[in-house]
Structures are given as structure tokens and as C-alpha cells.
Amino acid sequence: MLNDKDVWKRFKTLNVLQLKNCIFIKRFPKSFFEMATLLELDLEGCSNLEMLPNTIKHLKSLKKLNLIDCESLRILPMSIKSLNSLENLNMKGCYSLISLPNELGNLTSLTTLDISYCLSLTSLPNELGNLTSLTTLDISYCSSLTLLPNELGNLTSLTALYVNDCSSLTSLPNDLGNLTSLITLDLSDCKRLTSLPNELGNLKALTTLDLSDCKRLTSLPNELDNLTSLTTLDISDCSSLTLLPNKLGILTSLTTLNMRRCRSLISLPNEFGNLTSLTILDISYCSSSTSLPNELGNLISLTTLNISYYPSLILLPNDIGNFTTLTTLNISYCSSLTLLPNELGNLTSLTILDTTNFSSLISLVNKLDNLAFLTTLCITNWSSITSLSNELGNLTSLTTLYITNCSSLTSLPNELGNLTSLTTLYISNCSNLTLLPNELGNLTSLTTLDISNCSSLISLPNELDNLTSLTALYIIDCSSLTSLPNELDNLTSLTSFYICDYSNLILLSNELSNFTSLTILDISYCSSFTLLPKKLGNLISLTTLDISYYSSLTSLPNKLSNLISFTIFNLSD
Structure with a gap:
């Protein structure tokens, strides 16, 4: 059909032609493109297409050409210059494309050009600088590109430029500073970039700058302080950055700042306290920094603060109590902290507090009961703490509480019983x-x-029998337990019950048969069991039963045959 001239003559007035995923197409007949009215041509996924014929020049009305994932396409015809109406050209994933014709620069109506994932492209034609109508240019994941033409600086209509994951790129042209309409610039994962041109400071319309994972970048230009429209700055995983310009504090429009894993950064400038519009700040894994500036307390718009994995941090500034709009605070794995400031109690909007792995901390802060909106609290790996404050019982909005790996903890406060909104509890x-x-x-x-x-x-x-909403119960490897309260049989909403690894537990109650909603029962590694409850066969919803490693078990209950939807049964030596 593709080579049948008479067939395609009937479609000369087509506006849209979709030939998506036609993997049988290798080449088009010369007469194929005689469709002067065609507006859109979609060849996405024609993975065996090797070339486009010169006759493509006849598509004078074409506005959109989609060549995504034409993996075998090696070159574009020079006649493409005749597509004067073309506005959108997408060549994403043309892995075999080794070069672009200079004639591409004639497509002056183009507003969007996507050549991302063109892994074999080693250079771009200087003539791309003629595409002065271009608003979006995506050259991301062109991993063989080593240089960008200076002429890209002529694209003064450009609002979005994506250069991320161009892993061979070693420098950027100074002329990029001419792109004064640019709103988004993504340079993330350009792992060989060692510096940025000072001229980037001219991009005064820029709102988003992503420099994440530029691992060889050792400094940022002072001129970035001119980016007064910037709202999002991502320098995460810039592991060679040792200092930040003080003038970054001038970027008062910033709402999001991500500095995660800037492992060589030794300090934060005090001027960061001027970023009063900031709502999200992530400075986690900055493992070379030993302190935080008190001026951070000026960031009164913060809603999310992540300062986790600061192993050398020994003190939190008292001014942290100024963050009255903060809803999420992650200070986990700050293993050198011995005290938390009482001012944490001022964070009255807080809903999530993660304090995992405070191995040196010996007590919780006072005024914790002020955190009336707290819904999630993680008290994990506090190896030195021996008791928890009774004030925990005042956190009546809590829905999730983790008290895990607290190896010195000898008791829990009775006041935990006041947490009537709690849905998830790990001890x-x-x-x-x-x-x-x-x-x-x-x-x-x-x-x-x-x-x-x-x-x-x-x-x-015994009072656990009141937990009638409980659907999942895990009582695993509590090796000193020899029995379970009979009252557990009242937990009729249970769907998952794990009571494994009990070498001293010798008997299960027959009343397990009340668990008619139970789908998973794991009673593995209870090596002292000699019998299973006779009524186990009454668990009509059961789909999984694990009774592996029962060395003393001599027989199975007859009623197991009642389990009509039973799917997994594991009986091991």
C-alpha cells in the first residue's frame, strides 16, 4: 500500500497523517509526500525508518513533524529547509542521528525543537541561531555533545532551555546570557561542567534554574544575584561545591532551594536569612557543615525544612522556633545532636517531625505538647533515651507514631493512650x-x-482487645513472650496477623477462628508448637498461611480443607 501511488493520490487533501509505530517502514516512495495541505505528520515509533526523501519539501503547510523514536534515522534531508510553516519538530530518541543539516536554520517559524536523547549527535549547527521564533529547545540527554554553538545566544524568544544530562558537555557559551526571555534553564546532570559563565546573571526573567548533579562544579558565579525573578534553585548533588556566594541572599523571590548532598559545602552564608519568601529548604546530607547560621530563623515563610544527615551538626539554632508556618521538619540522622531546643515547641503548624537516628540525644524537648497539629512523629534509633515525656500524650492529632530502635527505652508513658487519632503505631x-x-x-x-x-x-x-479497628498486627520475635492474651480474639477486623519467630510460645488460642476477615496468617518459626488450633479451618477468608519451620509439629488440623480460597501453604523442616 505504501508504494501504491494511486492510493496516496486520494489523500492529497489530508490535514493530519498518523503512521505511529509502523515498524515496517524503512523508506518512503518519492511521490508519497505530495500532500500540500498536510498540517501534521506523525511518524513516532517508526523504528526502522532510515531516511526521509527530499520530496518532503512539498509539505509546505506542515506545522508539526513528529519523529520521536525513529531509532534508525541517520540524517535529515537538506530539503527540510522548505518547510517554512513548521512550528514543532520533535526528534526525541533518534538515537542514530549523527548530525543536523545546516538548513534547519531556515525553519524560522519553529517555536518548539526537541532533539533530546539523540545520543549520536556530537555537534549542533551554528545555523540554529537563526530560529528566532523558538520558545522551547530541548537538547537533553545528548550525551555525545561536547560544545554548544555561541549562536544559541541569538534565540532571544526562548523561554525554556533543557540541556540536562549532556554528560560530555564541558562548558557553556557566554552568549547564553543574551537569552533574556528565558524562564526555565535545566543544566542538571551535566557532570563535566566545571564552571558557569558569569553572563547567566543577565537572565533576569529566569524563574527556575536546575544545576543538580553537576558534580564537577566548584563554584557559582556571583552574578547569579541578578536573577531577581528566580523562584526555584536546585544545586543538589553538586558535590564539589565548597562555598556559596553571599549575594545569593539577594534572591528574595526564591520559594524553593534544594542543596541536598552538597557534601563539600562547609558553611551556609548568613545572608540566607534574607530569603524570606522561601517555603521549601533542603540542606540534607551536607556532611561537611558543622553549624547552621542563626539567620535561618528569619525564614518565616518556610513550610518544609530538611536538615537530615548532618553527622557533624551539634546544635540547632534556637531561632528555629520562628518557623511558625513549618509543616514538615526532618532532622533525622543528626547523630551528634545531644539536645533539641525547647523552641521546637513553637512550631505550632508542624504536622510531620522526623527525628530518626538521634543516637546521642537523651531526652525530648519540653513544650512538645504545643504541636497540636502534628500527625506524624518518628522517634527512631534514639539509642541513649531511657524514657519518653508524658507530654507525648497531648499530641492528639497524631495519626502515625514510630518508636523504633530505642534500645535503652525501658517504659512507655501511660499517656500514649490519649492519642485516640492514632492509626499506625510501631514499637x-x-x-x-x-x-x-x-x-x-x-x-x-x-x-x-x-x-x-x-x-x-x-x-x-489484655486491653489490646479494644482495638477493634485493627487490620494489621505484627508481634514478631518478642522472644520472652510465652503466651498471647485470649482477648486478642476480639480483633475481628484483622486481615493480616504475624506472630512469627516465637521459640517459647507453645499454644495458639482456638478462638483464632473469630478472625473471619483474616487473609494472611504468618505463624512461622514458632518451633515449640506441637499443635495448631483445630478451628483454623474456620478462617474462610484466608489466602496465605505460613507455618514454616515447625520442628515439633506432628499433624495438621482436619478442618484446613475448609479453606476454599487458600493459595499459599508453606510447611518446612
């Missing part, structure tokens, strides 16, 4: 806990409870 790897407060039975909204690896725990409170 795991607290190896010195011997008892749980009976008041946990008040947590009637709880749907997930994990009490794993609490090796000193000798019993569970």
Missing part, C-alpha cells in the same frame, strides 16, 4: 521494654500495630 526493636501500658487499649482508631523485636517484653496488655 519495634526496643530491646529493654518489658511492659506496654494498658492504656494502649484506648487507641480505638488504630489500624496497624507493630510490636516486633522487643526481646524483653514478657506480656501484652
Whole structure:
């Protein structure tokens, strides 16, 4: 059909032609493109197409040409210069394309040009600088490109330029400073860039600048302080940056600043305190920095602050209490912190607080009960803390609480029973806990409870039977437990029940048969079990039963045959 001239003559007045994913097409017949009225030609995914004929010049009305993933296309015909109406040219993923014709510069109506993922392209024609109507240029993932033509500086209508992941690019032309209409500039993952032209400071319309993962970049030009429209700056993973220009503090329109994993950065400029529009600040993994400037307390618009993985940070500034609009605070893995400022209690809008891995911290802050909107609290890897404040019980908005890997913790406050909004509670790897407060039975909204690896725990409170909303219960490797309260049988909403790795547990209650919603039951590694409850066959919703490593088990209940939807059964030596 493709070579049937008579067929295609009937379509001379076509406006749109889609030949997507026609992998049988290698070449087009010369007469094929005699469609003077065609506006859109879509050849996306024609992965065996090797070339376009010169007769493409007849498509005088063409506005959009889609060549995405034409993986075998090696060259474009010079006659493409005749497509004077073309506005959108997309060659993304033309992996075999080795060069672009100079004639491309004649397409002065082009507004969008995408040559991303053209992995074999080693250079761009200087004539691209003639495309003065261009508003979007994407040359990302052209990993063989080593230079950009200076003439790109002529594209004064450009609003978005994507050069990310051009991993062979070693420098940028100074003329990029002429792109005064540019709003978005993405230079991320240009791993060989060692410096930026000072002229970037002329891009006064720029709102987004992404320099993330420019690992060889050692400094930023002072002239960036001229980017007074900038709202988003990403310098994350710029692991060779040691200092930031003080004048960055002039960028008072900034709302998002990402400095994650700037591992060589030794300090933050005090002038950062001037960024009063900032709502999101991520300075995590800046492992060479030992302190934070007090001036950060001026950032009163912050809603999200991440200062996690600061192993050398020994103190948080008291002015952190000024962040009264903060909703998320991550200070996890700041392992040298021994105290938290009481001013944390002023963060009355806080909903998420992550304090994972505070191995040197010995107590929680006072005034924690002021955090009335806190919904998520992580108290994890606090290896030195022996008790938790009774004030925890005042955090009545909490829905998720992690108390894990607190190896010195010997008890939990009874006031935890006041957290009636709690839906998820993890109390795991607290190896010195011997008892749980009976008041946990008040947590009637709880749907997930994990009490794993609490090796000193000798019993569970009977009051757990009040947790009638519970759907998932994990009681794993609490090796001192010898029995489970019969009252657990009231938890009829359970769908997942894990009571594995109990060498001293010798019996399960027959009342397990009440768990008619249960789909997963894991009672593996309970090596002292000699019998399973006879009524196990009443668990009509059960799909997974794991009873592996039962060395003392001699027989199975007859009623297991009742489990009509039973799908997995694991019985191991």
C-alpha cells in the first residue's frame, strides 16, 4: 500500500497523517509526500525508518513533524529547509542521528525543537541561531555533545532551555546570557561542567534554574544575584561545591532551594536569612557543615525544612522556633545532636517531625505538647533515651507514631493512650521494654500495630482487645513472650496477623477462628508448637498461611480443607 501511488493520490487533501509505530517502514516512495495541505505528520515509533526523501519539501503547510523514536534515522534531508510553516519538530530518541543539516536554520517559524536523547549527535549547527521564533529547545540527554554553538545566544524568544544530562558537555557559551526571555534553564546532570559563565546573571526573567548533579562544579558565579525573578534553585548533588556566594541572599523571590548532598559545602552564608519568601529548604546530607547560621530563623515563610544527615551538626539554632508556618521538619540522622531546643515547641503548624537516628540525644524537648497539629512523629534509633515525656500524650492529632530502635527505652508513658487519632503505631526493636501500658487499649482508631523485636517484653496488655479497628498486627520475635492474651480474639477486623519467630510460645488460642476477615496468617518459626488450633479451618477468608519451620509439629488440623480460597501453604523442616 505504501508504494501504491494511486492510493496516496486520494489523500492529497489530508490535514493530519498518523503512521505511529509502523515498524515496517524503512523508506518512503518519492511521490508519497505530495500532500500540500498536510498540517501534521506523525511518524513516532517508526523504528526502522532510515531516511526521509527530499520530496518532503512539498509539505509546505506542515506545522508539526513528529519523529520521536525513529531509532534508525541517520540524517535529515537538506530539503527540510522548505518547510517554512513548521512550528514543532520533535526528534526525541533518534538515537542514530549523527548530525543536523545546516538548513534547519531556515525553519524560522519553529517555536518548539526537541532533539533530546539523540545520543549520536556530537555537534549542533551554528545555523540554529537563526530560529528566532523558538520558545522551547530541548537538547537533553545528548550525551555525545561536547560544545554548544555561541549562536544559541541569538534565540532571544526562548523561554525554556533543557540541556540536562549532556554528560560530555564541558562548558557553556557566554552568549547564553543574551537569552533574556528565558524562564526555565535545566543544566542538571551535566557532570563535566566545571564552571558557569558569569553572563547567566543577565537572565533576569529566569524563574527556575536546575544545576543538580553537576558534580564537577566548584563554584557559582556571583552574578547569579541578578536573577531577581528566580523562584526555584536546585544545586543538589553538586558535590564539589565548597562555598556559596553571599549575594545569593539577594534572591528574595526564591520559594524553593534544594542543596541536598552538597557534601563539600562547609558553611551556609548568613545572608540566607534574607530569603524570606522561601517555603521549601533542603540542606540534607551536607556532611561537611558543622553549624547552621542563626539567620535561618528569619525564614518565616518556610513550610518544609530538611536538615537530615548532618553527622557533624551539634546544635540547632534556637531561632528555629520562628518557623511558625513549618509543616514538615526532618532532622533525622543528626547523630551528634545531644539536645533539641525547647523552641521546637513553637512550631505550632508542624504536622510531620522526623527525628530518626538521634543516637546521642537523651531526652525530648519540653513544650512538645504545643504541636497540636502534628500527625506524624518518628522517634527512631534514639539509642541513649531511657524514657519518653508524658507530654507525648497531648499530641492528639497524631495519626502515625514510630518508636523504633530505642534500645535503652525501658517504659512507655501511660499517656500514649490519649492519642485516640492514632492509626499506625510501631514499637519495634526496643530491646529493654518489658511492659506496654494498658492504656494502649484506648487507641480505638488504630489500624496497624507493630510490636516486633522487643526481646524483653514478657506480656501484652489484655486491653489490646479494644482495638477493634485493627487490620494489621505484627508481634514478631518478642522472644520472652510465652503466651498471647485470649482477648486478642476480639480483633475481628484483622486481615493480616504475624506472630512469627516465637521459640517459647507453645499454644495458639482456638478462638483464632473469630478472625473471619483474616487473609494472611504468618505463624512461622514458632518451633515449640506441637499443635495448631483445630478451628483454623474456620478462617474462610484466608489466602496465605505460613507455618514454616515447625520442628515439633506432628499433624495438621482436619478442618484446613475448609479453606476454599487458600493459595499459599508453606510447611518446612
